[in-house]
Amino acid sequence: MRIDLFGGFRVVLGNTQVPPDSWSRRAPAVLVKMLALAPGHRLRREQVMDAIWPDLDPPAAAANLRKALHSARRILGAETIVSAGDLLFFPADAVAIDVRDYWSLVTAARRSRDLDLYAAAIDTYRGGLLPEDLYEDWAAAPRDELKADWQVLVEEYAGLLETGGDLNGAARAVQRLVTADPLNEDAHAWLMRLYALAGRRDEAQRQYTRLRDLLADELGAEPSAETQRLYEEIRAERTADPALTTDLWERVGDLRVQSGDPAAAVKAFGQVPAGDGRVHRKLAGAWLMLHQPAEAEPHLDRADRLAPDDAERGRLCRLRAELAWERGDLPAARRLAEQAHGIALAHGDADDVAAALEGLAFVSHMQGDWRPGLQQQIERLAGAGLGSRVVRFCDFNHCLSQYQLYGDDFAGDVGDYARQTLAVAERADAVPAQAFAWCLLGESLLLEGRFDEAAACLERSCELYEPLGSRTVALPWLRRAELAACVGDHAEVTVFLKRATAIATVTPMARHAWARLHATAAFAALERGEPELVIRSVRAAQGTAARYGDCPTCSALLNPVGAQAYALVGDVAGARLRAEAAERFVGSFPSAAWRAMADAAAGYAGGSRELLAAAADGFDRAGHTFWAARTRGNAQGTLAP
Known part of the structure; x- marks a missing residue:
């Protein structure tokens, strides 16, 4: 059986289309459409009754459902819709559905950046979902999700074509x-x-x-x-005019850098006529994003010769620091990063100072002395005059701080370090740094399961970040949403996620904000018992990652949560994809906590209580009390609906 939902409802059995007039009654058609759209193509009877007959009492709605099910089976065949207890579902691998094909093509296209796969996915959409059901409430959410994803997909495709x-x-x-x-x-x-x-x-x-x-x-x-x-x-x-051509292609390259696609950025900047030093600098930066220092160095040399002023030389010095750490010369990287910071303070603007501080933070992280390095940088913030740009510095360090919270060498005393950092920030009268420290302290308490203390710290962080304006830091709001999900306060989850979404929409650190936002929304949906919304968050995360770039540490939670949701709806292939993503991540960033996430994802995907128990032990070793208890409960409970 094949079911098409894009461009209009159509069912084909073998090589024969079911005549449209077979669906003269609304309810059997809606039942088939809802099952085709549902994650794992399974629904509880109550979900169908609430959608089709919301105004009827349960006995009357149940009687109508029995009639609709009988009619659908008469049209399609007795074995096409299976009933098992409270569940209705299509047999595994017995039905092809164009919406499912679309999502498979999208996933493959985004992983491979293959133009043919993009084109196939875009064409599959065929004018949108079920145009004949435009005003049906049950179709609204999947229609909006598909339309939004398709638009992002076309943008990605056009960007690849443009830079090519x-x-x-x-x-x-x-x-x-x-x-x-x-x-x-x-x-x-x-x-x-x-x-x-x-x-x-x-x-x-x-x-x-x-x-x-x-x-x-x-x-x-x-x-x-x-x-x-x-x-x-x-x-x-x-x-x-070459000046206009330069300007237009430079804009293309900047957009590709923003979307986390440095290979496309290299192509775009490469279209600019030779002789523009600024573009050579940007080309060097794109090559360094691709971890190819040998390709970057000639462009840095050309940009050096063409640098018009000290501010530009400071920007090049920061890239020289990046070149050095790509080659493993961390002492040289630190020396150059310090030099870039000094030039930025003397001759650059707020963006230059913030970028130089980010470079220093990364070198400190690579050398294993991020903690004292950050405190030294906080002391410098008092007179730096960064204004709201300091938010970018804080956001960058929030990302690096995840290695402190989840890494084996650091996690045990993050709370103490956060308190020390708060004292440094207060002495320096660096308010954003105080907000950073309160958030880090709240995060450590949250992972330890000390919810009341964590709530107070995270609330204080939000209060301090709030006056910095709309482009502030989303992380404390997202951690508050996570905490609310942990304790079952779902109304508060919605409030905090809305605030974080507003920030993510305008922040220059979008890839960090969106990655954690979708991961947190997925976790909250799973705690509410709504695995289908988890899957929407997973798909949305793929779309924002394609647009803004991905941050693996900020989105790590999405893997075990997504795997559990896919497993709950019977989508084994989807669960395995999340487990594979978790395994790839822990292969690059090994630690007890991230290993536990990978084991949990694999346990959900394979229905393995042994792996879930191992994951719980890993969370225990990392000191992540809530996640240890939650995963152990799942290992001891029922893995399938």
């Missing part, structure tokens, strides 16, 4: 975004840029006119200043 030099192909892809959402100004501007780069100046100008008219008619607004500036550059017939 296929400007016309990229334009066709972006045109699909414009067609799907005519008021998406970013898509219109992207299309204008692509037309300009391809020498299609007249089309770029017409695209701007269409955007301007749409915004005026629909919203009573005008294009943003950035879009207007791009239009004026194109209208001034500068498309053949």
